[in-house]
Amino acid sequence: MSTEQTEAIVLRVVEFSETSLIVTLYTRHFGRLSALAKGARRPKGPFEGALDLLACSRIVVICKSSDALDLLTEAKLQRRFRAGQTSLIRLHCGYYVAELLRMWTENGVASEELFDLMTRTIETIDGDGDALTAVLDFELRAMRLLGNAPATDACVGCGGAIESAGARVPFAYQLGGVLCPACRGGQREVASVRRGVIDQIAVRQRSQKPLSGPLAASDYRDLRAVVGRYVCTTLGMAPRTQSLLPANWVAH
Numbered sequence: 481m482s483t484e485q486t487e488a489i490v491l492r493v494v495e496f497s498e499t500s501l502i503v504t505l506y507t508r509h510f511g512r513l514s515a516l517a518k519g520a521r522r523p524k525g526p527f528e529g530a531l532d533l534l535a536c537s538r539i540v541v542i543c544k545s546s547d548a549l550d551l552l553t554e555a556k557l558q559r560r561f562r563a564g565q566t567s568l569i570r571l572h573c574g575y576y577v578a579e580l581l582r583m584w585t586e587n588g589v590a591s592e593e594l595f596d597l598m599t600r601t602i603e604t605i606d607g608d609g610d611a612l613t614a615v616l617d618f619e620l621r622a623m624r625l626l627g628n629a630p631a632t633d634a635c636v637g638c639g640g641a642i643e644s645a646g647a648r649v650p651f652a653y654q655l656g657g658v659l660c661p662a663c664r665g666g667q668r669e670v671a672s673v674r675r676g677v678i679d680q681i682a683v684r685q686r687s688q689k690p691l692s693g694p695l696a697a698s699d700y701r702d703l704r705a706v707v708g709r710y711v712c713t714t715l716g717m718a719p720r721t722q723s724l725l726p727a728n729w730v731a732h
């Protein structure tokens with residue numbers, strides 16, 4: 481048993497008793513963790529907004545060595561997630577990235593890069609930047625950090641280079657990326673994807689900063705479809721909140 485301090489982002493909140501919550505957090509130093517927050521449901525309880533969905537807080541947690549839940553003893557709010565007050569689309573974007581990060585990560589496996597990526601993504605969703613594009617960038621960069629990124633340069637069947645000619649490229653969801661013509665035969669779940677969309681996936685998964693300039697509407701639509709389906713394939717199921725995202729870019 482040890483007492484630890486770190487920064488945390490609230491990914492899920494579940495009522496546990498009349499007065500307590502179980503929270504799932506993504507933390508800077510300990511990765512995902514689930515903790516019991518006693519008294520959190522009391523009016524004017526000890527946590528005061530610090531455990532609302534997607535809040536960023538400084539926490540103190542007693543980590544149990546066994547399978548028992550960790551115990552949250554303090555949470556001080558650093559930044560509230562307010563997008564629900566301005567835009568339903570921004571709120572839904574927040575729900576989706578919270579669900580993805582919770583599903584993609586394991587308790588106790590930390591990545592400061594992933595923590596920082598999530599923090600930047602929430603700031604964009606909650607600010608006045610393009611939240612829908614920020615969600616796409618989050619999906620692609622997080623998958624790269626987690627080792628799940630789709631292959632865009634070399635064929636996932638044989639490792640050979642993909643010919644640069646041709647307006648469309650075969651993309652295999654199950655195998656995890658692009659295919660050369662020789663490897664395409666007999667593969668299931670293969671889509672023919674515009675080369676410009678594959679190029680966008682390649683650039684966006686490697687970029688450290690948000691790319692400047694808006695996405696063309698047709699690029700957004702195709703990226704949303706390809707990335708969304710790829711995410712479902714890697715998880716083996718559809719995230720519950722994915723269907724809340726618009727298929728076409730809309731002002732928000």
Ligand SMILES: [Zn+2]
Nearest residue numbers: 635638660663
């Ligand atoms: Zn091949």
